[in-house]
Amino acid sequence: MNSLNVKLDSLITSQTRVKLLLKFFLNPESRSYLRELADEFGESTNSVRVELNRLSEAGLLNSFDEGRTKVYRANTSHPLFPEIHSMVRKFTGIDQLIPQVLSKLGDIHSAYIVGDYARGMDSGIIDLVLVGEVDKAYLQNLIDKVEPMLHRKIRFLTLSEDELEKFKATLKLDEAIELWSSGRGE
Template sequence: MIDSLITSKTRVKLLLKFFLNPENRSYLRELADEFGESTNSVRVELNRLTDAGLLESHDEGRTKLYKANTKHPLFPEIRAIVTKTLGIDQLVDQVIKRLGNVELAFITGDYANGIDSGLIDLVLVGEIDRAYLQSLIDKLEKIIERKIRVLVLKRDELQALRDRFEGHVLVIWEF
């Protein structure tokens, strides 16, 4: 939804990066590498957002670091828009590409049944980079203020445990 309002994909990525977690601080090359974009396209959008007062920048040695301007009058509204438009499917899509060979991802338990108990049960099937997964879970728990319990299975393990997943299952990724 946000990309229909903001046509620059780079600007959307920057807003997501800085407004989901206002503690994020990044520099130009790091952002370009993370987004898989040219430094020039990222620089243009950083300059626009900084000129608008939405981002702050400061020099640290020879590096210019950027972060969200939490004192900007529109900060709470922009953050609310960003968090509302970033659905689980969009987040999972970006994350799964970096996790490894994910065949299936689904949510089960209370959250899949429409009950927000503060605990999200996530099941991933495939060959997963567990160290990267744990770093993502740690960050995501802070952002969404919920605990995430993850179970990583291989395809044959899923078949053996399929009956144990009671109630609704919310499939969020299938390859």
Template sequence: MQVVLDSLITSRTRVKLLLRFFLNPESTSYLRELAEEFGESTNAVRVELNRLEKAGILSSKRNGKTKLYQANQNHPLFPEIQSMVRKFTGIDRLIEEILAKLGHIHSAYITGDYAQGKDSGVIDLVVVGEVDEAYLRKLIDKAESFINRKVRYLVLREEELERFRETLKLDRAITLWRGK
């Protein structure tokens, strides 16, 4: 998938921006923050931000003198772009390979860098419910080989969820699964 995304989108900065904004579409960022994070010049990042905003893929708003950018969730291609980004990072396989086969899961979240839209190569997964951890480890090992990323996981019981909600910053996490 990486080869496909890289060949479709020739600008590395644009790929980084799409990952940043479509892994967690609620997140906002400003130009200098993105340039520093990507190790790119502000001009290179500005050019790509302007292109994506002009295409309607990103939206922006002013906060004083700072212009904040965010994924435009109302854009007709939003679901497809987000799907491509999730396939690129392997999150779609993580859900398919691990969560669907584990048993009684109350909820599951992506936290850490990926929840902030940063492709660090390590996916932090929090699974809440009754889980056979040996089986989970086996599934994660299998998924890691497919997605080319390390998966760190934490298993919590439902009654532990509230106690760790703030520490894990679940208000900024990506919800992968919510049981019925």
């Protein structure tokens, strides 16, 4: 296990709090409510409620009402948001994908994390979608080198721009984390 994982787990001893930080700070667009979180984490609503209250009282989460349901999301204007967001990305290893994999691949137009990680769940499998011309054998070689450092499996899908448009809804890109885009000038 890499040293950052050990440090995060010993720094934050509540596993429920770690799950909530991953949920809301891995993808700041994530929003969820108490029962949904309890079901997703397989925990009691009371244990999730306690941690939601603590994070809300600290100003790290915002809540708002949608009908009779209280919905939570990360407070992106909190002064510690950038640091917590960065820490969560390091914890999951996503921060290492950009420099170690994407920068060496060629003509990539955009790259996304989809699936569990995009929804803020640390399932141990990172689903990566790359759009552009990619040497798949070279990509697999890079992934084979990065996976042991991340302690996570990386699955990838390569698409052309046309294929991306065709599968946009299926991939749920509205929930995805955009890692890189040539349109952003990175």
